[in-house]
Amino acid sequence: xxxxxxGRLLLxxxxxxxxxxxxxILLLLDLPSLLGSQAAYSPQWLGWLWYGLLVAVAAVDVxxxxxxxxxxxxxxxxxxxxxxxxxxxxxxxxxxxxxxPAHYTFGxxxxxxxxxxVDHRVRHVVAFVVLHVAVTAVLLAWRGVLxxxxxxxxTVALGVGSFQFxxxxxxxxxxxxxxxxxxxxxxxxxxxxxxxxxxxVHADRKARYAALRExxxxxxxxxxxxxxxxxxxxxxxxxxxxxxRLRRLFSEHGDGATPLAAEVESLVDVVARRGVQVRxxxxxxxxxxxxxxxxxxxxxISGVLLVTAxxxxxxxxxxxxxxxxxxxxxxDVGGPVRGAPDAEHVRTSTVVDxxxxxxxxxxxIP
Amino acid sequence: xxxxxxxxxxxxxxxxxDHPAIVDGVRGxxxxxxxxxxxxxxGNRPAVAxxxxxxxxxxxxxxxLYGNQPDFSSLRRLVEAGRRVVVYSQEDSxxxxxxxxxxxxxxxxxxxxxxxxxxxxxxxVAAGGTYTGPVLSGVLAGDRRPGRPVLSEREREVxxxxxxxxxxxxxxxxxxxxxxxxxxxxxxxxxxxxxxGRPATSKSALxxxxxxxxxxxxxxxxxxxxxxxxx
Numbered sequence: 066x067x068x069x070x071x072g073r074l075l076l077x078x079x080x081x082x083x084x085x086x087x088x089x090i091l092l093l094l095d096l097p098s099l100l101g102s103q104a105a106y107s108p109q110w111l112g113w114l115w116y117g118l119l120v121a122v123a124a125v126d127v128x129x130x131x132x133x134x135x136x137x138x139x140x141x142x143x144x145x146x147x148x149x150x151x152x153x154x155x156x157x158x159x160x161x162x163x164x165x166p167a168h169y170t171f172g173x174x175x176x177x178x179x180x181x182x183v184d185h186r187v188r189h190v191v192a193f194v195v196l197h198v199a200v201t202a203v204l205l206a207w208r209g210v211l212x213x214x215x216x217x218x219x220t221v222a223l224g225v226g227s228f229q230f231x232x233x234x235x236x237x238x239x240x241x242x243x244x245x246x247x248x249x250x251x252x253x254x255x256x257x258x259x260x261x262x263x264x265x266v267h268a269d270r271k272a273r274y275a276a277l278r279e280x281x282x283x284x285x286x287x288x289x290x291x292x293x294x295x296x297x298x299x300x301x302x303x304x305x306x307x308x309x310r311l312r313r314l315f316s317e318h319g320d321g322a323t324p325l326a327a328e329v330e331s332l333v334d335v336v337a338r339r340g341v342q343v344r345x346x347x348x349x350x351x352x353x354x355x356x357x358x359x360x361x362x363x364x365x366i367s368g369v370l371l372v373t374a375x376x377x378x379x380x381x382x383x384x385x386x387x388x389x390x391x392x393x394x395x396x397d398v399g400g401p402v403r404g405a406p407d408a409e410h411v412r413t414s415t416v417v418d419x420x421x422x423x424x425x426x427x428x429x430i431p
Numbered sequence: 432x433x434x435x436x437x438x439x440x441x442x443x444x445x446x447x448x449d450h451p452a453i454v455d456g457v458r459g460x461x462x463x464x465x466x467x468x469x470x471x472x473x474g475n476r477p478a479v480a481x482x483x484x485x486x487x488x489x490x491x492x493x494x495x496l497y498g499n500q501p502d503f504s505s506l507r508r509l510v511e512a513g514r515r516v517v518v519y520s521q522e523d524s525x526x527x528x529x530x531x532x533x534x535x536x537x538x539x540x541x542x543x544x545x546x547x548x549x550x551x552x553x554x555x556v557a558a559g560g561t562y563t564g565p566v567l568s569g570v571l572a573g574d575r576r577p578g579r580p581v582l583s584e585r586e587r588e589v590x591x592x593x594x595x596x597x598x599x600x601x602x603x604x605x606x607x608x609x610x611x612x613x614x615x616x617x618x619x620x621x622x623x624x625x626x627x628g629r630p631a632t633s634k635s636a637l638x639x640x641x642x643x644x645x646x647x648x649x650x651x652x653x654x655x656x657x658x659x660x661x662x
Contacts, residue, residue, distance in 0.1 A: 344543065346594070348569045349525060380595045382569050384587055391595035416605045423596050423605065 075243040077133060079236050080183045084130050086232075087123055087176045095119075095169045102167035105158055115154040115170060119177075122147055126180050135184040144193050147177045152200050160208045164217050171201060171221065175229040183236070190233060198222050273310075281307040305371045306364070309335050323353050326381045328363045329390055332370055333379055341373050348382035351430065358428050361411045365426035366392040391425040441466035442557030445485035446473035448494035448519070453542070457492060457519070460546040461553070468553055477505035480514070489557040490537075492549075495520035501527060503534070510535040515556045519549060528570040532624055538562040539570075563617045569594030571620055580623035589616040 099116055106112035122143060129136065136143055151170040158167055178193040202218060205211040211218075284303055287293035293300045309331045326347045333343050354362065370377060370392045378393040410431055416423040444461060448454050454473045461468035472485035479485045480493070491509055493516050495501045501522065509516050516536045520527075523541045531539050537556040540548050544564050552562035563571070572582075572590035582590075585606075592602040593613070603610045 344597070346523075346543070346566065346569065348573050348594070351573075351575065378595070378597050380569070382573060382591065382594060384572055384591065385575050389591060389595065393596045393598070393601065414605070416601060418601055418604045421598070421601065423601050425595060 075239050076184060079239060080135070080180070081130055083176070083180045083183060083232065084123075084126055087173075087180050088127065090173055090176055091120060091123055095173055098166045098169035102162070102165070102169075105162040105165075105167035107157070111157050112154075112167075115150055115157075118150045119147065119170065119173065122150075122177065123180075136181045137184070140181050140185060140189070144178060144181050147174055147181075148193070148197055148200065151197065152204065155201060155204055160210055163205065163208070163210075164214060164221055171197075172225045175225055179229055179232060187233060187237060190229075194226060194229070277307070277310065281311065301371075305335055306332075306367050309367070323350060324356075325350065325354060325359050325362065325388070325390070328359065329366070329379060329381050332363065332367055336370055336373055336377065342376040343379055344377070345379045346382075347380065350381070350383045350388050351385050352388070354388050354428050358409075358411060362388070362390045362426045362428060365411070365413045366390050366424055369394060369422055369424045387427050387429050389425055389427045391423065393421055393423045395421055441468045442489040442553060443469045443471045443487070444490045444492055444553055444557075445471055445480050445488035446492045447475075447477050447480050447485075448473070448492070449475040449497050450494070451475075453494065453519075457549065460550055463546075464550045464554070466554075468550070468557075477502055477509070480509060481512075489515065490553050491516045492553070493518050493536075495522055495527070495531070503530065506531065506536065507534055515559075517549070517552050517556055517562075523566055525570045525573060528567060529574060529576070532567070532571075533627075535625075538564065539567045540564045541566045561618070561621045563593075563621060565594045565597045568617065571624070578627075580620075580627050582620055582623065586616050586620050589613055590620060593617065 095116070099112055103109050103112045125143075126136070151174045154170045155163060155168055162168060164171070174197050175194050178190045178197075182189040182193065198218070202211060202215075205214050205218065280303075284293065284300070284307055288295055288300070288304075295301070295304075309328070312331045312334065329347070330345065333345050337343050353359075366379070370379065373392075373394040376395045378391075380389075380391045383389055410429045411426060412429070413424065413426045415425075441464065446454050446457050448457070454475075458470050458473070461470050471488050472479055472483060474485070476497070477493070480488070480491045485491075491514050493506060493509065495503075495506065495518055501520075506516065506518070518531050518536050518539045519542065520539070521542045522528075523543070528539045538552050538561055540552060540562075541564075544566060548562075548564045552564065555562040568590045572587050572594060588606060589602060592605055593599065596602060596605075599610045599613045602613050606613075
């Protein structure tokens, strides 16, 4: 059932049908032939030996079939064994009996080929059948009767072979249909997956638009109706934060950064566009913080980062027990740094030294 | 190597990097360093560090990636030959950095870290020491592999702070310790990593180590093609 469940299933059905045909031929056609002509074999038990060996191979095939297995690598050894038995049977017959009912094995070998090579390409079966006819022809030539019997050989070979090749053609058609059906099923599953993803993305966007409505729209409305002044430092900062959120919203298919790193990166982008030199580094996080913690962490650093004038070092990282975001800026950050909103397990520390301001927000993983 | 008649001289380095612009940039930094660092040779393949003037350099500045492939086996040969290696690479994944540290490189700097780290690193390494830049510091602090050295809470704090602010003054200020103590903590972490030998007592451990070091490739064990007919 590996990669082609449907194809494999059909193949197994074909295989069971062929096994049944083989068993039926061995029991209903070949056994009466042998009973009627066993005198042709000398000694007589040889006829039974060859028949027994063929029945044994068919039994192995039935056992494999019951276990849902194919001949696989054993196919060619098994097929050559059948060929050897058939050839030995022919060799133990007098020349007159060749191509008569006593040489029933000539007819059944092709069916063995179909069964044994069912999961192989058709050229294996064809090669096997041609090899069998060739070996029989060589035997006839050895007995010096090939010229006389060539027409009979061809007739018998065609008569038996046409059944077998008809079944083979049917198998091929079935296999093509199975492949096609599998392709269609895979394509349908793909479409369904894409739909599910699209639904998820849509729901996620709706949730984020809701968050934007809460913050971005009142801000824009306030600026539009003059309640908020664009020259106000606080308004500028809020606008930059919302702009960063919008950018994050629009850059849906980003570079695969984690949500926290992606939000910090969007802040970095905003200030980098203003000409601030930012050295940004992110290390893998032990866990991704929940959304409200993420918001607290980002807002803890956004205030100082957004008013940076020249250079900044920004990092996202963590150890096994915490997640930290940090900003170090050169120069005056211009006005008081807005305090971070409260969130559980988030601690913010600020160090000012030699004109530099370092703000670090740390979330202790509960 | 140093000529006693020529007076005090700076260390010598060989630069192995397949980007000519990086080689020229590092040469410029070395020339401007104090004391100046003498670049005895440079080339775009590791061979330049094994032969000629490069073989005698005090420090090897080694780019890890050639094309897109990291060359761990050359790195291992350099370290086993007792060379002091500064890996200077654009690659900054924790796995790669930790692997190089375990191989025994003196330091690992990324190309985002410039002369303010590379020059002190070369000086420190030439004097027989190690150097730990912010990126390496962040990687060591975030190391969560089983079997890693056990770091104290303080050591981890120092590593994280150094990674975050790139300033030992700020680290000292924040943690209320001296800059010297900051260095001591970082140095102690490096010693812990150096002491974590990699015992390879079993065959499988040896094999894993050989895989890690790039001596053998997983593809060498790939058993492909069983001759089944269908697809």
